[in-house]
Amino acid sequence: MNRIQSVIGFAALCLGAVLLSVPVSAEEKPFRPIAGQFPPLEKAHAYRGELVFVDHTNRRGSLRIQSEGTYFRNAPHPFAMLPYGVIRYHGAPAGLRDIPIGTVLHARGFLPPDPKLSSVPVLPVNNRNKTAGYSGKGIAPAENHLILLEDEPSFCQREGKVWKLQEVELQNFAGKIVARREPKIGGTKAEEETLTFDAATRIWRGREKLEVADLIADGIWPASGKKALKNQAVLLGITWKPTPSNIFTRFHISDIWLDEVAMQRAARNQTETHKAFIRTRWMPGWIDTVEYGKFGTATITATLFGGMDESLYADFKKGAHAQMNAVESNLKHTHGAYSPAHMASKGPILEVTKIIGEIPLGSSGIQIDFKTDLIIEGIRPGRNIRVRPSHWPNVNIPREEYLGGNKPEERFPTPAIFPKY
Amino acid sequence: MKHTLPLLAALLAPLTPLFAEGAPFRPEPGKFPPLEKAHSYRGELTFVDHTNRRGSIRIQGNGKFRFTGPSPFAMLPYGMVRYHGAPADLRDIPLGTVMYVHAFLPPDPKISSVPVLPIDNRLKKLGNTGIGTAPAENHVLLLEDETSHCRRHGLVWKLKQVTLNDHAGFITARRELKAGGGQAHEETLTFDAATRFWRGRERLDVQDLIAEKIWPANGKKSLENQTVLLGIIWKPTPGGVFMRFHVSDVWLNDAAMERAAQNQTETHKAFIKSRWMPGWVDAVEYGKFGNATVTATLFGGMDASLYADFKKGQKAMLASAENTLKHWASGTAGTSQMASKGILANITKAKGNVPFGSSGTQISLKTDLVTEGFRPGRIVRIHPNSWPIVEVPRDEYLHDARTTHEDRFPTPDIFPKY
Numbered sequence: 063m064n065r066i067q068s069v070i071g072f073a074a075l076c077l078g079a080v081l082l083s084v085p086v087s088a089e090e091k092p093f094r095p096i097a098g099q100f101p102p103l104e105k106a107h108a109y110r111g112e113l114v115f116v117d118h119t120n121r122r123g124s125l126r127i128q129s130e131g132t133y134f135r136n137a138p139h140p141f142a143m144l145p146y147g148v149i150r151y152h153g154a155p156a157g158l159r160d161i162p163i164g165t166v167l168h169a170r171g172f173l174p175p176d177p178k179l180s181s182v183p184v185l186p187v188n189n190r191n192k193t194a195g196y197s198g199k200g201i202a203p204a205e206n207h208l209i210l211l212e213d214e215p216s217f218c219q220r221e222g223k224v225w226k227l228q229e230v231e232l233q234n235f236a237g238k239i240v241a242r243r244e245p246k247i248g249g250t251k252a253e254e255e256t257l258t259f260d261a262a263t264r265i266w267r268g269r270e271k272l273e274v275a276d277l278i279a280d281g282i283w284p285a286s287g288k289k290a291l292k293n294q295a296v297l298l299g300i301t302w303k304p305t306p307s308n309i310f311t312r313f314h315i316s317d318i319w320l321d322e323v324a325m326q327r328a329a330r331n332q333t334e335t336h337k338a339f340i341r342t343r344w345m346p347g348w349i350d351t352v353e354y355g356k357f358g359t360a361t362i363t364a365t366l367f368g369g370m371d372e373s374l375y376a377d378f379k380k381g382a383h384a385q386m387n388a389v390e391s392n393l394k395h396t397h398g399a400y401s402p403a404h405m406a407s408k409g410p411i412l413e414v415t416k417i418i419g420e421i422p423l424g425s426s427g428i429q430i431d432f433k434t435d436l437i438i439e440g441i442r443p444g445r446n447i448r449v450r451p452s453h454w455p456n457v458n459i460p461r462e463e464y465l466g467g468n469k470p471e472e473r474f475p476t477p478a479i480f481p482k483y
Numbered sequence: 484m485k486h487t488l489p490l491l492a493a494l495l496a497p498l499t500p501l502f503a504e505g506a507p508f509r510p511e512p513g514k515f516p517p518l519e520k521a522h523s524y525r526g527e528l529t530f531v532d533h534t535n536r537r538g539s540i541r542i543q544g545n546g547k548f549r550f551t552g553p554s555p556f557a558m559l560p561y562g563m564v565r566y567h568g569a570p571a572d573l574r575d576i577p578l579g580t581v582m583y584v585h586a587f588l589p590p591d592p593k594i595s596s597v598p599v600l601p602i603d604n605r606l607k608k609l610g611n612t613g614i615g616t617a618p619a620e621n622h623v624l625l626l627e628d629e630t631s632h633c634r635r636h637g638l639v640w641k642l643k644q645v646t647l648n649d650h651a652g653f654i655t656a657r658r659e660l661k662a663g664g665g666q667a668h669e670e671t672l673t674f675d676a677a678t679r680f681w682r683g684r685e686r687l688d689v690q691d692l693i694a695e696k697i698w699p700a701n702g703k704k705s706l707e708n709q710t711v712l713l714g715i716i717w718k719p720t721p722g723g724v725f726m727r728f729h730v731s732d733v734w735l736n737d738a739a740m741e742r743a744a745q746n747q748t749e750t751h752k753a754f755i756k757s758r759w760m761p762g763w764v765d766a767v768e769y770g771k772f773g774n775a776t777v778t779a780t781l782f783g784g785m786d787a788s789l790y791a792d793f794k795k796g797q798k799a800m801l802a803s804a805e806n807t808l809k810h811w812a813s814g815t816a817g818t819s820q821m822a823s824k825g826i827l828a829n830i831t832k833a834k835g836n837v838p839f840g841s842s843g844t845q846i847s848l849k850t851d852l853v854t855e856g857f858r859p860g861r862i863v864r865i866h867p868n869s870w871p872i873v874e875v876p877r878d879e880y881l882h883d884a885r886t887t888h889e890d891r892f893p894t895p896d897i898f899p900k901y
Contacts, residue, residue, distance in 0.1 A: 114878060115532070118578060126876060134874040163533060163574040196815070235749075262749035269691070270684045273746065304757045304873035331688060334650075334677035342719050399550065399611075457719035458549045460541060461901055462529060472899075479897045481890070483877055 092187045095175040097444040100422035106170035107205035112302045113167055114138040118159040119462045120392045120475050122181050131198025132310040137483035140182035141206045145391050145446045146424035148369030150216035154332035155370050166300040168217040171205035181475045182206050214300040222246050225298045227291035235261035235274045259315040266324035297325050333371050342457045344448035346393050360437040368426040375428050383452040384411050388440020390473055395464040403456050409434035507602050510590045512860035515838035521585035522620035527717045528582050529553040533574040534878045535807045535893045537596050546613025547725040552901030555597035556621045560806050560862045561840035563784035565631035569747035570785050581715040583632045585625040596893040597621050629715040637661050640713045642706035650689045651675035674730040681739035712740050748786050757873045759864035761808050764857050775853035783842040790844050798868040799827050801848050803856025810880040817874045825850030
């Protein structure tokens with residue numbers, strides 16, 4: 063009898079274990095991105111959280127992910143950008159270095175394409191369904207290789223949403239705003255959310271950068287008490303700060319863009335920052351095919367990665383001279399201190415082709431054919447490269463952004479830098 | 484023999500500047516080290532581990548800047564960070580910002596959270612990077628950006644000429660005393676379409692200056708000593724130029740700079756109110772049954788309104804912290820639940836010169852339950868009753884049941900070796 067009970071007990075345990083992992087296995091075999099193919103965005107796992115650590119030269123960091131539990135207890139969760147992963151800040155292309163620590167970001171992540179080479183911890187496939195004490199479920203998903211990382215205004219602009227302000231309540235230059243994130247035009251009424259703000263919240267109006275004190279001085283907000291804001295449509299920058307009164311998850315407003323001009327000016331500034339960055343670090347992409355000729359010559363077809371300003375892609379012109387260098391998954395240049403331009407394969411761009419139809423996220427939809435008389439190691443199908451049209455400035459990049467040798471730890475950074483909580 | 488002495492003298496010569504002042508100076512627990520004994524340098528912030536109050540800086544030496552590997556630094560517990568002329572935390576400073584540093588040798592090399600280097604490292608030539616790019620003085624008393632540095636020293640930038648083409652170009656300028664006088668040399672800096680110009684409430688860019696005909700669309704213009712403050716970063720420079728800084732921000736008038744400082748001050752005030760005021764214990768007078776009177780000095784560099792919140796007779800909480808200023812917590816019990824509670828029995832303000840790192844304000848807290856960690860020289864955080872009670876995030880406290888030796892004393896392993 064005891065044996066039967068044990069067997070039933072064991073069976074129940076197994077069933078429980080199976081049920082716990084159902085949400086992942088129900089979606090068939092766990093999906094992993096494959097080299098040479100941009101994974102479909104709809105297969106990504108979506109979450110959001112506060113940026114708490116950045117290792118920008120290795121394109122990785124940590125997010126404190128929002129879940130159903132007590133937010134402050136959630137340990138930072140490491141993530142790595144996929145080589146073609148897109149970062150957006152203020153509605154414009156960005157690098158991790160551009161995003162202030164504390165910014166709440168929306169992430170779309172996949173399982174590590176190759177767990178052996180992951181620069182962040184590899185977690186059990188069903189980790190997103192696990193409950194971690196008071197933190198609740200979903201604070202450490204295994205889908206930590208990101209195809210998209212974007213801040214609140216980028217997310218809202220991509221989805222055609224705005225924040226509609228309902229009411230402000232303030233005292234001593236700080237307080238709460240009740241608002242709803244809704245489609246800009248029409249759509250269903252969203253749930254109300256309460257967010258905090260304080261005297262450091264930046265309020266952008268056209269060219270102006272204002273503070274709560276300015277809005278009070280201008281008679282727009284009262285010095286204290288409540289005011290109805292009548293669905294005022296704005297965009298918000300969101301961070302997180304610890305909240306008093308035992309409220310465990312309430313987000314904080316870092317910025318309010320009161321009008322479209324203000325938001326466009328912020329986007330323009332970020333776009334210019336990123337354009338200068340890409341022109342000095344070169345356009346990333348991957349190799350589609352290599353057709354080898356004689357004595358080191360080759361014709362290389364490469365797809366440029368997406369998410370950059372259009373003007374950068376327009377710089378790739380048929381007949382123009384270019385340079386191509388092999389890079390790692392973190393987009394670091396290889397070949398050491400001689401500088402990328404010194405070591406790169408050189409030659410003309412034979413053709414620039416724009417793919418017709420739907421372009422997957424991560425790709426620019428632009429392919430270049432590049433002919434060189436001296437092909438270097440690392441330019442192989444599926445591998446990552448960086449390309450520079452010759453009229454971009456020829457500069458030397460800083461030490462931490464290139465590989466100094468062939469040390470495996472430098473090529474494939476390990477997750478050892480991330481603390482365990 | 485006659486050849487040996489000159490050889491010996493030549494070998495020892497590089498060490499002379501260090502040892503001429505006697506034994507190498509290290510800060511001691513319970514004493515704020517004099518700023519004039521610090522080694523100073525400047526460089527670009529390239530990495531931040533803000534919860535452990537450490538990071539890396541690419542230090543300007545006499546060689547080629549781009550070869551210079553980031554040099555790790557740790558803030559001393561009483562080390563001050565300033566940004567836009569206001570108190571700041573490391574998390575507030577954008578990567579790429581050029582910072583001025585005043586630093587010391589590790590007070591206790593055994594528990595240094597950054598690599599411990601040979602004492603004479605600042606005199607060593609490190610390949611193409613030159614001399615001074617990895618000093619052993621990597622425990623920082625003061626870390627400040629260009630605007631903070633200028634305002635502390637009464638300096639401004641006087642703009643001479645701008646050369647621009649396609650919304651980018653060069654500015655030649657001199658950093659001088661606001662009141663005139665002193666030595667200055669002309670410097671060339673780059674700017675681009677992402678450079679921000681601040682004028683009163685306005686944030687402008689190069690395009691706006693061109694549209695307003697303040698700057699020409701192309702070519703040169705004399706700027707006739709226009710007085711501004713600059714935010715400085717570094718970007719790789721074309722034309723084989725190895726060492727040229729880049730202008731990230733230009734504050735065109737005092738009102739604009741005051742507004743930036745005000746914003747940063749408010750950011751930091753909210754931060755300190757939620758993380759508590761750091762300080763160290765000067766003395767503990769034990770009573771009976773867990774009673775004690777703890778006297779502590781509050782660390783310096785915060786907004787004056789924060790110190791004004793410590794009032795005699797008011798309730799307060801005192802919690803032990805680590806050199807990283809991390810709190811302790813336990814399971815469901817947050818920092819305030821773990822802290823000693825009591826009454827501020829006395830507040831004294833030091834007269835005369837207050838050393839850097841100190842606020843000059845000493846408080847005495849009388850508690851009926853003194854907790855572990857309140858020992859002379861040890862770090863604490865203090866919360867006056869009027870500040871909000873909140874829970875700090877997981878990466879900013881040590882969990883008493885799970886914390887390892889490495890959590891309390893982070894090792895330098897996180898920093899790559901170049």
